Amino acid sequence: MSNYSLEVTQLTKYFGRRLIFSNLNFKFVDNGIYGVSGPNGSGKSTLVKILAGIIGANKGKVTHSINGNEIIEEKIHNHIGFVSPYLVLYEEFSAEENLMMFAKIRGVEYNKQRVDYLFEKFLLLKRKDDFVKTYSSGMKQRLKFIFALMHSPQLIILDEPTSNLDDEGKNSVYEIIREEGKKNIILIASNERNDLELCSETIFLENYKQITG
Amino acid sequence: MNSKAYNLFLKDFRSELRTRYAINALAMFIIVAISVILFSIGNEKINENLTAGLFWVVIFFTAMSGLSRAFVSEEERGTTLTLQLIASPTTVFSGKLIFNVILVFAMNAIIALLYGTLFEDFVIKNFLLFLATFVLGNIGLAVSSTIIAAIIAKAGAKGTLYPVLSFPILLPLILTCVQLTLFSFDGTSFDKSKFELAIVVSYDVIMITVSYLLFDFIWQE
Numbered sequence: 001m002s003n004y005s006l007e008v009t010q011l012t013k014y015f016g017r018r019l020i021f022s023n024l025n026f027k028f029v030d031n032g033i034y035g036v037s038g039p040n041g042s043g044k045s046t047l048v049k050i051l052a053g054i055i056g057a058n059k060g061k062v063t064h065s066i067n068g069n070e071i072i073e074e075k076i077h078n079h080i081g082f083v084s085p086y087l088v089l090y091e092e093f094s095a096e097e098n099l100m101m102f103a104k105i106r107g108v109e110y111n112k113q114r115v116d117y118l119f120e121k122f123l124l125l126k127r128k129d130d131f132v133k134t135y136s137s138g139m140k141q142r143l144k145f146i147f148a149l150m151h152s153p154q155l156i157i158l159d160e161p162t163s164n165l166d167d168e169g170k171n172s173v174y175e176i177i178r179e180e181g182k183k184n185i186i187l188i189a190s191n192e193r194n195d196l197e198l199c200s201e202t203i204f205l206e207n208y209k210q211i212t213g
Numbered sequence: 214m215n216s217k218a219y220n221l222f223l224k225d226f227r228s229e230l231r232t233r234y235a236i237n238a239l240a241m242f243i244i245v246a247i248s249v250i251l252f253s254i255g256n257e258k259i260n261e262n263l264t265a266g267l268f269w270v271v272i273f274f275t276a277m278s279g280l281s282r283a284f285v286s287e288e289e290r291g292t293t294l295t296l297q298l299i300a301s302p303t304t305v306f307s308g309k310l311i312f313n314v315i316l317v318f319a320m321n322a323i324i325a326l327l328y329g330t331l332f333e334d335f336v337i338k339n340f341l342l343f344l345a346t347f348v349l350g351n352i353g354l355a356v357s358s359t360i361i362a363a364i365i366a367k368a369g370a371k372g373t374l375y376p377v378l379s380f381p382i383l384l385p386l387i388l389t390c391v392q393l394t395l396f397s398f399d400g401t402s403f404d405k406s407k408f409e410l411a412i413v414v415s416y417d418v419i420m421i422t423v424s425y426l427l428f429d430f431i432w433q434e
Contacts, residue, residue, distance in 0.1 A: 074303070105221050
């Protein structure tokens with residue numbers, strides 16, 4: 001069980017003069033599965049990128065804490081797992097080489113047992129030594145889940161988690177989301193009804209398009 | 214931080230061995246540039262001033278043809294986000310800098326060897342001064358090229374923007390290095406080259422400090 005919390009206060013984001021969302025407030029303290037929904041272009045990916053510290057907001061604050069202590073920005077990446085269709089792994093390396101490199105760059109131990117468990121869970125164990133460039137788009141999507149979960153993060157951000165996946169892949173993903181949701185905070189940004197049905201609480205970004213205060 | 218940056222460098226090094234993203238561009242540029250200079254000189258005898266200038270011209274343009282790859286290749290392949298998710302900005306900049314420093318040293322050592330072999334007037338009388346210029350100049354070139362590569366990686370016209378942005382930033386370094394190379398040809402002592410050496414050392418210190426301070430802002434979209 002992790003004592004991780006994510007708090008967002010007065011978060012506002014513009015692209016140029018176009019408002020994406022304004023005065024967004026929420027706090028996830030308990031482990032579980034949470035959702036972010038909204039039509040195409042409503043800012044779901046923008047929000048998850050801000051939460052992961054990849055892009056900045058125009059106003060407001062995102063606070064990541066563990067055991068009540070705020071995590072400094074430089075170290076947030078070690079507590080986050082991130083999956084999205086626009087995430088790309090290194091195609092000139094094999095799947096396992098990618099993951100071993102990532103562990104070293106993160107400065108964490110490569111947990112072979114966990115990685116092999118994840119390879120098996122996502123039906124990629126036999127292909128782990130193949131170059132990523134030989135993978136299909138669905139296999140790449142499954143590999144992204146292994147990348148996101150390999151370091152046992154406390155916050156798992158999933159942007160359109162089931163895109164490119166077949167039914168078997170989707171079932172593996174839903175199973176692992178339910179399993180991880182008991183131990184960690186999972187945030188799903190999606191429009192898929194099946195994805196959002198897993199969530200105990202969902203934020204609708206269309207409700208945050210008004211300029212207030 | 215250091216071992217993380219070193220591992221990021223190793224990732225880039227292995228990737229380079231497999232993709233030959235920068236090495237091929239650099240090798241081709243060195244061969245073509247030196248061949249063109251040799252053909253255009255023909256049997257003419259060129260003076261030391263021109264030799265020193267041409268030496269740094271080849272170094273500058275070779276750097277422009279390959280050093281931007283550190284960040285541009287990540288952007289083109291779409292792996293920038295992956296890096297942002299696994300490493301802090303300081304680690305990323307340090308890893309890329311180590312890669313570019315090693316690339317610059319290897320590339321410029323080859324250029325110096327070719328010049329020494331093919332150009333009659335490339336005779337170094339004060340080798341220690343030449344070595345100091347070479348080391349300090351390479352560090353400055355690598356640091357500036359790395360931070361400029363990070364700035365232009367997200368831009369549209371990367372190919373044009375890189376030399377245009379690099380020229381004014383690298384000009385003080387290149388001009389001073391040309392002067393110091395000339396001193397090493399003349400056999401000028403270290404003492405008499407103090408002022409120029411101080412400029413290059415200051416340039417390196419300023420560029421390293423500014424790069425680490427700015428990189429956080431450049432790296433976050």
